[in-house]
Amino acid sequence: xxxxxxxxxxxxxxxxxxxxxxxxxxxxxxxxxxxxxxxxxxxxxxxxxxxxxxxxxxxxxxxxxxxxxxxxxxxxxxxxxxxxxxxxxxxxxxxxxxxxxxxxxxxxxxxxxxxxxxxxxxxxxxxxxxxxxxxxxxxxxxxxxxxxxxxxxxxxxxxxxxxxxxxxxxxxxxxxxxxxxxxxxxxxxxxxxxxxxxxxxxxxxxxxxxxxxxxxxxxxxxxxxxxxxxxxxxxxxxxxxxxxxxxxxxxxxxxxxxxxxxxxxxxxxxxxxxxxxxxxxxxxxxxxxxxxxxxxxxxxxxxxxxxxxxxxxxxxxxxxxxxxxxxxxxxxxxxxxxxxxxxxxxxxxxxxxxxxxxxxxxxxxxxxxxxxxxxxxxxxxxxxxxxxxxxxxxxxxxxxxxxxxxxxxxxxxxxxxxxxxxxxxxxxxxxxxxxxxxxxxxxxxxxxxxxxxxxxxxxxxxxxxxxxxxxxxxxxxxxxxxxxxxxxxxxxxxxxxxxxxxxxxxxxxxxxxxxxxxxxxxxxxxxxxxxxxxxxxxxxxxxxxxxxxxxxxxxxxxxxxxxxxxxxxxxxxxxxxxxxxxxxxxxxxxxxxxxxxxxxxxxxxxxxxxxxxxxxxxxxx
Amino acid sequence: xxxxxxxxxxxxxxxxxxxxxxxxxxxxxxxxxxxxxxxxxxxxxxxxxxxxxxxxxxxxxxxxxxxxxxxxxxxxxxxxxxxxxxxxxxxxxxxxxxxx
Amino acid sequence: xxxxxxxxxxxxxxxxxxxxxxxxxxxxxxxxxxxxxxxxxxxxxxxxxxxxxxxxxxxxxxxxxxxxxxxxxxxxxxxxxxxxxxxxxxxxxxxxxxxxxxxxxxxxxxxxxxxxxxxxxxxxxxxxxxxxxxxxxxxxxxxxxxxxxxxxxxxxxxxxxxxxxxxxx
Numbered sequence: 001x002x003x004x005x006x007x008x009x010x011x012x013x014x015x016x017x018x019x020x021x022x023x024x025x026x027x028x029x030x031x032x033x034x035x036x037x038x039x040x041x042x043x044x045x046x047x048x049x050x051x052x053x054x055x056x057x058x059x060x061x062x063x064x065x066x067x068x069x070x071x072x073x074x075x076x077x078x079x080x081x082x083x084x085x086x087x088x089x090x091x092x093x094x095x096x097x098x099x100x101x102x103x104x105x106x107x108x109x110x111x112x113x114x115x116x117x118x119x120x121x122x123x124x125x126x127x128x129x130x131x132x133x134x135x136x137x138x139x140x141x142x143x144x145x146x147x148x149x150x151x152x153x154x155x156x157x158x159x160x161x162x163x164x165x166x167x168x169x170x171x172x173x174x175x176x177x178x179x180x181x182x183x184x185x186x187x188x189x190x191x192x193x194x195x196x197x198x199x200x201x202x203x204x205x206x207x208x209x210x211x212x213x214x215x216x217x218x219x220x221x222x223x224x225x226x227x228x229x230x231x232x233x234x235x236x237x238x239x240x241x242x243x244x245x246x247x248x249x250x251x252x253x254x255x256x257x258x259x260x261x262x263x264x265x266x267x268x269x270x271x272x273x274x275x276x277x278x279x280x281x282x283x284x285x286x287x288x289x290x291x292x293x294x295x296x297x298x299x300x301x302x303x304x305x306x307x308x309x310x311x312x313x314x315x316x317x318x319x320x321x322x323x324x325x326x327x328x329x330x331x332x333x334x335x336x337x338x339x340x341x342x343x344x345x346x347x348x349x350x351x352x353x354x355x356x357x358x359x360x361x362x363x364x365x366x367x368x369x370x371x372x373x374x375x376x377x378x379x380x381x382x383x384x385x386x387x388x389x390x391x392x393x394x395x396x397x398x399x400x401x402x403x404x405x406x407x408x409x410x411x412x413x414x415x416x417x418x419x420x421x422x423x424x425x426x427x428x429x430x431x432x433x434x435x436x437x438x439x440x441x442x443x444x445x446x447x448x449x450x451x452x453x454x455x456x457x458x459x460x461x462x463x464x465x466x467x468x469x470x471x472x473x474x475x476x477x478x479x480x481x482x483x484x485x486x487x488x489x490x491x492x493x494x495x496x497x498x499x500x501x502x503x504x505x506x507x508x509x510x511x512x513x514x515x516x517x518x519x520x521x522x523x524x525x526x527x528x529x530x531x532x533x534x535x536x537x538x539x540x541x542x543x544x545x546x547x548x549x550x551x552x553x554x555x556x557x558x559x560x561x562x563x564x565x566x567x568x569x570x571x572x573x574x575x576x577x578x579x580x581x582x583x584x585x586x587x588x589x590x591x592x593x594x595x596x597x598x599x600x601x602x603x604x605x606x607x608x609x610x611x612x613x614x615x616x617x618x619x620x621x
Numbered sequence: 622x623x624x625x626x627x628x629x630x631x632x633x634x635x636x637x638x639x640x641x642x643x644x645x646x647x648x649x650x651x652x653x654x655x656x657x658x659x660x661x662x663x664x665x666x667x668x669x670x671x672x673x674x675x676x677x678x679x680x681x682x683x684x685x686x687x688x689x690x691x692x693x694x695x696x697x698x699x700x701x702x703x704x705x706x707x708x709x710x711x712x713x714x715x716x717x718x719x720x721x
Numbered sequence: 722x723x724x725x726x727x728x729x730x731x732x733x734x735x736x737x738x739x740x741x742x743x744x745x746x747x748x749x750x751x752x753x754x755x756x757x758x759x760x761x762x763x764x765x766x767x768x769x770x771x772x773x774x775x776x777x778x779x780x781x782x783x784x785x786x787x788x789x790x791x792x793x794x795x796x797x798x799x800x801x802x803x804x805x806x807x808x809x810x811x812x813x814x815x816x817x818x819x820x821x822x823x824x825x826x827x828x829x830x831x832x833x834x835x836x837x838x839x840x841x842x843x844x845x846x847x848x849x850x851x852x853x854x855x856x857x858x859x860x861x862x863x864x865x866x867x868x869x870x871x872x873x874x875x876x877x878x879x880x881x882x883x884x885x886x887x888x889x890x
Contacts, residue, residue: 598717600652605644608820615827624723626832628767631730633828635737635760637821642741644817650746650792654753657784658737661760664772672767677845677853681861683772684854687779688865692872694784698791699879705795706882 001057004064004081007045007091008130010037015124022116034119035102038126042095049092052083053481060084060484061200063136070139077197082136085485086334089478090133090266093338097258097345098126100460104349105250107456108356118158122254125151129259133266138187138197141267145183145231148260149176155255156247165246172240179230179237186223189216203273210277221278224271225285228264232318235292239550241315242299245307249352252307257314257348258341265321265337269330272486276328282413286326290421293319295548297428301435302545305362306351309436312547313388314344316429320404323422327414329407330486331479336400338478342471343387343397346464350380353457354440358447364436369445376453378441380461385437387468389430389514392507396472401426403475406502419502426506430513438521628669635662649701649713653694660690726766733759744802746792750785757781771847 014037022030052062061084068078083091102122109118128147135141157169191197193216194205210217228234233241244256255261268275268285275282293316300312317340324333354370354377355362371378387397405426409419453461543549595602639658646652664683671679701711708715733756740752757780764773854862 596719598719600713600717601644601647605817605820608640608644608824612820612823612827615824619827619830625767627723627726627730628763629832630829631733631763633825633832634734637825637828638734638737638741640824641814641817641821644820645813646741648746650788650795651741651749654749654788655741657780658741658753658756661757661780665760665763668764668767668769668772671845672769672843675843675845677850678858680769680772680845680850681853681858683769684775684850685861685865687775688869691779691784692868694787695872695876696879698787699876701791702794703879711795711797 001048001051001062001083002064003044004048004062004083004134005066007041007048007095008081008127008134010041010044010127011123011130012127013037015120015127018116018120018123022120025116027110027115030116030119031106034116034123035099035106037123038095038102039099041126041130042092042099045088045091045095048083049088052088056484057083074195075191075197077137077139079140080136081134082199083134085482086266086269087133087485089334089338089482090262091130093341094129094133094259095126097341097464098122098129098254100463101250101254101258101345101349104253104352104457104460105248107454108250108352109248114158118155118248121151121154121158122250125155125255125260129263132263136199138190138199138202141199141270142183142187145227145263146180148255148263149173149180149231152176152244152255152260155251156244158247158251168240168243168246172244175237175240176230179227182223182225182230183227186220186227189220189223193220199270203271206274206277212277213279214277217274217277218281221271221274221281222284224267224274225281225288228267229288230264231267232261232264232322233315234264234288234319234322235295236550238292238296238315239547239554242303242308242311242547245305245311249307249348249355252311253345253348253352256311257344261314261318262321262337262341265318265325265333268322268325269334269486272325272330275325276487279413282326282328284326286323286408286413286418289319289322289324289326290418290425291319292316293323293425294421294428297425297432298544299547300432301428302541304365306354306364306367306436306440307348307362309364309432310344310347310351313347313429313433316425317344317388320401320422320425323408323418324404327408327411327418328487329404329411331482331488332400332403332407334482334486335475335478336404339387339396339400339468339471342464343384343395343468346380346461346468347384347388349457349461349464350377350384353377353380353453353461356453356457357449357451359450361447364439366446367440368443368447369441370449371441373445373449374452376458376461380465381437381441383465383468385433388433389510390426390506391510392503394469396468396470398503398506399472399475402499402503402506405506406499409502423502423505423509427509427513430510431517434514434517435521438517442522625669625673628672629666632662632666632669635659635665647712647714649704649711652713653697653701657690657694660686723766726763729759729762729766732756733763746797747789750788750792754781754785757785768844770844771850 014033018025018030018033025033061082064081064083066079066081068076070077102119105118105122109115112118125148128144128151130144132141132144132148135144153169153173156172157166159165187197190202194202194209196202196205206217230237241256241261245252247256275285296312296316296319300309300316303309303312317336321333321336321340324330324336353374354367357370357374357377358367361367383395387395390398390401392398405419405422408414408422409416546552595606636659639655639662642655642658643652646655664686667679667682667686669679671677671682704713704716705711736752736756736759740749740756743749743752758777761773761776761781764770764776
């Protein structure tokens with residue numbers, strides 16, 4: 001347990017080594033360091049988990065104090081790690097999935113220039129994410145928060161020679177920055193009122209000093225929610241995630257599917273006391289989650305780039321997690337995070353196999369018939385897709401997603417509307433993912449396969465596929481384990497829809513979706529085209545394709561005014577004031593130089609006039 | 622005796638006319654003449670003041686003014702001769718080039 | 722006595738005005754001499770016979786004569802008179818007249834609103850002036866003589882020109 005600090009330190013050391021010296025190492029060495037440190041970190045976290053389960057520390061949490069970071073008055077944040085059920089669960093999942101993805105990247109990024117740079121950034125990312133999860137005070141958490149944001153920027157714009165990638169990276173960074181600013185202001189509010197940023201102390205003080213629904217609690221919670229919304233790509237800050245697919249596929253898998261985007265979920269779960277104290281904000285969390293999951297679901301239906309479909313799917317699934325948090329089903333949200341990490345990473349890695357095999361082809365309408373050519377990718381996609389949709393009993397996603405849908409209906413903070421909306425989301429999910437599967441893997445082969453995956457890419461995919469299937473069977477145990485750190489769901493006493501009924505409805509929605517996808521895209525493809533050609537349908541299609549016009553909206557509301565403003569003041573208006581001063585001086589000089597004409601009588605007149613004036617002053621004033 | 626005040630009034634009038642003449646005329650000789658008029662007026666003021674107080678100091682001052690005027694006129698007229706020989710005119714504006 | 726003062730004063734003012742508005746330098750000088758002589762009479766009426774005499778002898782007799790000599794030396798002929806007429810426009814009198822008028826107004830204001838006169842006027846004899854000169858004002862006398870010496874040297878030096886070429890020395 002004492003070696004807890006190695007879990008973030010090992011990847012950090014790996015990052016430093018690779019970034020400083022990696023360009024002079026052979027690729028084999030780079031791969032060994034890059035994968036090795038993360039694997040070691042994962043193994044270590046598994047070992048710590050074993051110890052934690054066998055002999056839980058007192059109070060259910062273990063705190064490791066490393067050193068005092070800042071010492072200013074009463075502001076004394078430390079570098080200290082806090083391990084409880086929540087952070088342990090997430091750390092294990094993050095490091096384990098990261099190891100698999102790093103292994104995959106060894107083959108995926110082979111032959112790319114900047115190989116060592118890639119692994120350096122990925123290691124740095126893992127280090128930052130683990131710091132974020134294990135931090136015991138909000139400032140250190142924010143440190144990790146910023147670190148993952150930085151790595152996201154670096155990795156999205158990894159192929160920096162193409163300016164479009166740089167633009168996408170900037171967009172991601174700026175949009176999350178908006179959220180980060182809200183987060184920072186929230187930190188100020190919390191420190192101002194409670195005097196500390198240590199998470200456990202914070203929650204204790206908040207419970208003692210603040211009443212439920214008080215203004216300051218609502219303010220702090222809302223600001224933290226702002227930060228979470230930015231990082232987790234929820235409404236209204238979700239516009240960066242689809243464009244972030246410009247980065248390499250392993251990046252998309254690790255950062256934008258399994259880990260970074262769940263940082264917001266972790267934050268809200270960690271600060272659950274604060275959110276319980278501000279029910280309005282908690283309700284807002286649920287609403288945001290629901291609206292986002294529906295919006296993203298519709299958008300995913302119309303996308304043509306395989307990675308963008310998966311990006312919108314991520315936004316939608318995190319919406320489920322937010323919904324769970326909003327209705328008070330803390331454990332369910334984390335459970336869904338775990339299963340989602342497995343199957344989303346799986347889907348992205350499988351998509352990477354497809355993209356590589358078809359020589360960097362991203363458009364699903366140019367793919368087809370790959371179930372014979374790329375069996376690994378096909379079965380992986382099938383497993384992941386079913387898990388995503390929530391195929392009953394045989395996939396992990398079923399357990400986690402149905403739990404959320406049921407909680408939405410059964411919680412005291414939930415309601416019928418949430419239940420119905422999340423069920424509709426299930427329909428959308430199965431519709432868009434099976435649309436993807438049918439278009440990519442069935443039908444005629446439109447682009448020939450040029451490269452098959454090797455073992456480094458196949459093994460992680462297989463492992464994740466297995467986990468996507470069996471990962472849900474530990475639901476009861478997992479929720480019980482999390483109960484040490486998170487409060488249980490508060491249920492409606494009566495009139496709640498039973499879990500079995502929920503599962504039945506969900507299964508029905510799922511099958512309806514599969515059937516609809518098969519019918520439209522396999523049987524009668526003309527139907528889809530007719531929909532798009534129809535004026536109403538076409539407008540809807542365009543609306544959903546452009547993410548409900550949010551990019552257009554932000555461009556009109558924010559970007560254009562700022563550009564106009566910079567254009568309007570381009571002549572540096574402050575400078576014109578100084579220009580006036582010089583103009584005045586020049587004018588005065590010219591005016592006065594007229595009197596310097598060498599004419600004696602003018603000078604005499606000057607003296608006389610001066611005398612007259614002074615006599616007048618002496619006389620009359 | 623005439624009151625001293627009248628003497629001062631006369632001095633003021635003469636001084637102002639001299640000043641006007643100084644500012645208007647461009648012939649350097651006339652300018653010098655105007656200066657003489659002004660000096661005279663100042664001396665008249667001194668005399669009037671001396672009479673007012675019954676002291677000889679006013680006349681002493683006039684004597685000094687006289688000496689100064691004499692010196693000034695001799696030097697000034699010598700310069701006028703030089704001006705005439707240089708610029709071939711007695712217009713004072715001719716010497717206004719202001720170059721080293 | 723007051724009448725003498727008034728007449729002499731009027732002559733002085735009139736002669737000065739006329740003098741300064743002539744185009745011929747010699748005419749102006751003659752009028753100026755008349756004005757100076759009238760001022761001498763004014764001095765006499767103000768109880769200063771010594772300076773009256775000095776005014777007539779030195780000012781009108783020496784300084785004005787010097788002016789006349791220089792005018793003769795410059796040999797300004799008829800062209801000069803014509804040029805002078807061109808240079809003297811009525812519009813040029815406006816500004817200086819305004820300035821002079823303001824000055825007169827101020828000075829008159831000063832003098833006419835001042836304190837009332839002192840004791841009765843009296844003549845100050847040359848004897849008293851002499852005693853004052855060689856008594857308290859001895860240093861001034863010496864300095865005046867230095868000044869005259871300086872003027873003499875300067876005038877001599879400036880007036881001398883090299884025979885070979887004319888021009889500024």
